[in-house]
Amino acid sequence: MTTRWHMSDRSCQRKGRRTTWLKEHVRGVMFFGTVLLAAIAGEAAAQEPFYLPVGDLIPGSGEGLADATVYAPGMRFPIEDGPAYPNSQVYRSGGYMGPPGSQCDPENYAYPWRDNYCEKRSWDMPLCPAGIGHQGQDIRPPTCEKDVHWVVAGRAGDVTNIGSYSVYVTSVDGQRLDYLHGAVPTLQVALGDAVVPGQRLVAVSNNMGDTPTSIHLHFNIRQDIGGVGVAFVSPYMSLVGGYEELMGLGNSPPGGSLDKADCASLVGWAQDPDAPEQSIAALLSFGGPMGAPGATLVEVMADVPRDDLCAQLGSCAHGFEVEVPLSLRDGASHEVHVYAKDDGQGAPAEVALSPGSFACEPPPLPTGVRRWVVDPESLAAWKLSPFWQMIVAPEAAVAALPEGADLPPLPILARSPAAPDTTWLIDQGTRRPVTDPAIAAAWQLDLEATETWAPELLMALPEGPPLRPLPVLVQGTGPKIYVLDDPLCIPGEEEPSCATNESSSGAEEPTSGSATSEDASSSSSSPTPGPASAGALPPGFGSEDGCGCRHAENPGAGLLVIASLAWRRRRRAGQERVRRT
Amino acid sequence: MKSLVLPLALCAALPACDVTAGSEPAAARSTTVAAQTPSRGRLVAGERVERVIAWPDPASRDERTRARLSPAALAAVAASPVPVLAPADPLWRPPQISSPRTPDGPGFGFSLATAAPGRTLTLHGSRLATLLADVGRHEGPERLRGVPGFVSANEGIVTATWIEHGAAYALDLECASTRDPACALPALRAEVEALVLVGGGER
Numbered sequence: 167m168t169t170r171w172h173m174s175d176r177s178c179q180r181k182g183r184r185t186t187w188l189k190e191h192v193r194g195v196m197f198f199g200t201v202l203l204a205a206i207a208g209e210a211a212a213q214e215p216f217y218l219p220v221g222d223l224i225p226g227s228g229e230g231l232a233d234a235t236v237y238a239p240g241m242r243f244p245i246e247d248g249p250a251y252p253n254s255q256v257y258r259s260g261g262y263m264g265p266p267g268s269q270c271d272p273e274n275y276a277y278p279w280r281d282n283y284c285e286k287r288s289w290d291m292p293l294c295p296a297g298i299g300h301q302g303q304d305i306r307p308p309t310c311e312k313d314v315h316w317v318v319a320g321r322a323g324d325v326t327n328i329g330s331y332s333v334y335v336t337s338v339d340g341q342r343l344d345y346l347h348g349a350v351p352t353l354q355v356a357l358g359d360a361v362v363p364g365q366r367l368v369a370v371s372n373n374m375g376d377t378p379t380s381i382h383l384h385f386n387i388r389q390d391i392g393g394v395g396v397a398f399v400s401p402y403m404s405l406v407g408g409y410e411e412l413m414g415l416g417n418s419p420p421g422g423s424l425d426k427a428d429c430a431s432l433v434g435w436a437q438d439p440d441a442p443e444q445s446i447a448a449l450l451s452f453g454g455p456m457g458a459p460g461a462t463l464v465e466v467m468a469d470v471p472r473d474d475l476c477a478q479l480g481s482c483a484h485g486f487e488v489e490v491p492l493s494l495r496d497g498a499s500h501e502v503h504v505y506a507k508d509d510g511q512g513a514p515a516e517v518a519l520s521p522g523s524f525a526c527e528p529p530p531l532p533t534g535v536r537r538w539v540v541d542p543e544s545l546a547a548w549k550l551s552p553f554w555q556m557i558v559a560p561e562a563a564v565a566a567l568p569e570g571a572d573l574p575p576l577p578i579l580a581r582s583p584a585a586p587d588t589t590w591l592i593d594q595g596t597r598r599p600v601t602d603p604a605i606a607a608a609w610q611l612d613l614e615a616t617e618t619w620a621p622e623l624l625m626a627l628p629e630g631p632p633l634r635p636l637p638v639l640v641q642g643t644g645p646k647i648y649v650l651d652d653p654l655c656i657p658g659e660e661e662p663s664c665a666t667n668e669s670s671s672g673a674e675e676p677t678s679g680s681a682t683s684e685d686a687s688s689s690s691s692s693p694t695p696g697p698a699s700a701g702a703l704p705p706g707f708g709s710e711d712g713c714g715c716r717h718a719e720n721p722g723a724g725l726l727v728i729a730s731l732a733w734r735r736r737r738r739a740g741q742e743r744v745r746r747t
Numbered sequence: 748m749k750s751l752v753l754p755l756a757l758c759a760a761l762p763a764c765d766v767t768a769g770s771e772p773a774a775a776r777s778t779t780v781a782a783q784t785p786s787r788g789r790l791v792a793g794e795r796v797e798r799v800i801a802w803p804d805p806a807s808r809d810e811r812t813r814a815r816l817s818p819a820a821l822a823a824v825a826a827s828p829v830p831v832l833a834p835a836d837p838l839w840r841p842p843q844i845s846s847p848r849t850p851d852g853p854g855f856g857f858s859l860a861t862a863a864p865g866r867t868l869t870l871h872g873s874r875l876a877t878l879l880a881d882v883g884r885h886e887g888p889e890r891l892r893g894v895p896g897f898v899s900a901n902e903g904i905v906t907a908t909w910i911e912h913g914a915a916y917a918l919d920l921e922c923a924s925t926r927d928p929a930c931a932l933p934a935l936r937a938e939v940e941a942l943v944l945v946g947g948g949e950r
Contacts, residue, residue, distance in 0.1 A: 199813045216782065235792055235793065235879065236791050236792055237792055237793075237877075238792075239792055240793065287900075287901060288900070289898065289899040289900045289901065290888070290889075290897040290898055290899045291899060292885040292887070292897055293882065293885075295809065298902060301899065301901040301902075324845055324847060324858070326845065326858035326860055326869060326871070327858075327860045327867060327869040327919070327921075328860075328867075329867040329869075329904070329921035330866075330867070330921060330922065330923040331902075331903075331921075332902075332904065332921055334869060336858050336871065338846075338847045338848070338849050338854070338855070339849075339855055340855045340856045340871070340873040342871065346902055346904075347902075357843055357860055358845065359844055367879040374902060374903055374925060375923045375924050375925050375926070376923065376924045376926075377903070377924075377925050379902075384902055387914060388917070389873075389877055390856075390873035390874075390875060390876045390877065390915040391793075391876060391877055391879060391882060392793075392796060392799075392876040392877060392879070392882070393878075393880075393882050393884045393885055394763075394885045394897075394908075395887075395896075395897070395909060395910045395915040395917075396871065396873060396908040396916065396917035397897075397906045397908065397915075398899075411940070430785075431785040432785075449791065450788075459849060460795065460849070461791050462790065462792075462794055464787070464788045464789065464790055464791065465788050465789045465790075466786055466787070466788030466789070466793045467788070468824070474921065482754075486783075486786075487785045488752065488785055488786060488787065488788060489785035489786065489787060490785075540799070540876060541798060541799065541910070541913065542796050542798060542876035542908070543876055543884050544884070545796060546878055546879075546882055546883050546884055547884035549880070550793060551790075551878065551880075552794065552796055552878075553790065553794040554787060562900050575884065576883075576884055604938050612900070628930075644799075645797040645798070645799050645874075646799055647796065648921065655830050671893070709827040743795060
């Protein structure tokens with residue numbers, strides 16, 4: 167507890183708000199005692215974070231979600247002035263499940279913060295471990311006074327709702343920030359207004375219609391999540407980032423450099439002078455500065471030893487090298503901003519020579535059929551990453567690839583007791599061997615989830631081609647995303663690409679509707695990707711044995727029907743299983 | 748392993764993948780890099796992917812509800828990149844609708860807000876999803892508009908979410924009195940089922 171008070175004091179000193187804060191919060195005796203104890207605690211205490219880990223809920227208040235995702239990078243902290251105290255309104259003093267006391271008890275207005283996203287509630291919250299829970303984070307303002315402290319916009323956007331006690335602001339990318347329990351008479355905005363970060367919205371209060379609540383801001387982040395749909399996500403680490411920026415927390419800012427940005431890789435280093443021997447993380451923001459709409463943020467440990475850094479920094483293991491994302495190898499120029507992440511508290515700092523830029527030609531398209539991944543839910547179920555795994559190609563080149571069956575909505579793995587070492591992927595009524603654990607790993611298939619099927623059912627399915635060693639996605643100018651694959655060639659179903667492949671000598675022959683071999687060859691030297699010749703392809707990027715299908719030995723039609731039914735049943739069971747997760 | 752093999756395999760095997768062509772290295776940024784293959788790291792806030800919208804037949808638009816929309820709302824509907832649904836019940840005031848676009852041009856959804864005595868309704872449609880590395884497929888346990896969905900309630904506000912026409916939708920109901928049956932779950936379900944198509948995707 168003493169450390170918590172110490173942290174409060176320290177934060178306020180940094181912003182010159184100590185006097186105000188003391189007037190509003192701290193009884194004199196407690197303060198002097200705290201300062202004394204804090205001084206004794208020394209530097210170690212000073213390094214203690216102002217927040218408890220994400221997902222660490224009050225014991226007995228539910229199961230938290232340890233989700234370190236910063237869903238709103240660069241977000242402005244949503245209360246105008248600090249300090250602020252995110253913690254539970256229900257399980258602390260003044261709450262109906264909390265210890266005796268008042269909502270204004272000093273321990274409610276003290277560090278460390280505590281997550282209460284996913285705290286026990288009754289209704290659906292698909293991202294919470296229990297599937298139900300609290301949708302956001304409760305935040306107490308600097309003092310236990312209502313209608314005094316301002317709620318401000320965390321991100322730019324339009325005011326899309328003003329309810330009896332709620333204000334919603336939706337950004338152009340569809341992310342919505344919800345601000346609840348403000349005092350209606352203090353509203354500073356109207357429905358439809360465009361707001362900027364830091365703009366006043368309403369005063370923090372205890373308004374919940376005709377049922378007052380405690381004085382706090384209930385803050386939600388809601389956005390469209392692949393695999394789920396619109397969902398409330400954990401706001402905790404976004405709040406931490408915004409608060410560090412607001413309060414100027416941290417010590418010396420970290421530093422670093424972007425040394426090289428080209429098609430081989432993105433190279434640089436990062437170091438925190440407060441912990442010079444320790445490796446820290448670097449943040450790379452593609453498509454704009456950190457927090458810009460549409461920017462994609464990658465975190466990588468800067469821990470690669472570099473000889474040149476040893477003398478320069480007095481410590482060697484601070485380098486990083488990041489591959490250029492496949493989806494950005496599209497011939498266009500792309501900018502990358504690089505930041506060093508503070509070892510402890512503190513906002514990330516952009517490094518020297520950032521931003522950099524690169525322009526890389528796309529690789530030729532591998533041969534195969536294109537199979538539509540019909541929605542983000544399927545991408546999520548298959549754990550596919552368009553950012554890292556997708557080739558962006560001209561629409562004509564994509565259209566030239568023969569189209570195969572849609573990718574199933576989720577991967578289903580099966581094995582039979584008769585051959586427990588062989589794992590099969592059940593794919594559109596075929597069984598496809600997963601020949602190597604490395605391939606399963608490359609596709610992020612969960613072998614632990616493999617189902618056991620009766621041998622007669624499993625082996626009655628026609629055998630499809632083995633899974634390719636790596637997933638490769640492709641997208642033209644439209645939004646459709648395809649996975650490149652070998653044709654499945656389901657018996658009894660017309661599949662033009664199967665006929666083409668079976669009649670050809672293999673993937674060396676261009677697939678039907680695609681460019682000729684000569685075209686492919688010439689396209690490889692142009693910026694326009696086209697089908698690559700199989701000879702130039704690494705293993706797994708094209709079928710070497712035509713269709714690649716090996717049919718079961720003339721399974722009877724009845725057996726096929728049974729197996730197909732079993733597959734469908736398993737598929738439904740798989741979906742049920744996913745629902746339960 | 749996955750992170751290393753793909754680019755290396757592609758670039759090593761494909762003549763067209765000239766890793767230096769078109770590059771724009773920063774001048775005088777030479778450095779001594781320890782032998783190390785590039786890594787990927789972690790996507791901090793996920794990655795964005797667009798949903799593919801299955802546009803409903805324009806003939807299925809509810810013209811009576813459209814007739815209640817203001818010119819500004821109709822313009823927002825026309826510009827919406829996802830099908831716009833709206834409450835048909837005239838008890839609700841004519842809604843305010845927005846479908847903002849980015850400076851580069853594309854838009855990713857619409858928002859609708861309306862009110863009736865003692866309560867407000869908001870509806871949001873999205874075609875821009877965020878993929879998160881550790882979130883798989885979750886189908887809602889409820890049945891809303893014939894598809895799986897989720898129903899939630901917190902702070903007295905009830906919420907329903909579902910995926911329809913390829914877009915992700917969310918509807919919120921908020922009452923001035925948290926005990927108002929107009930914001931109970933049956934009322935929420937009824938509002939969701941009563942939504943009608945008013946248009947979208949016209950420019």
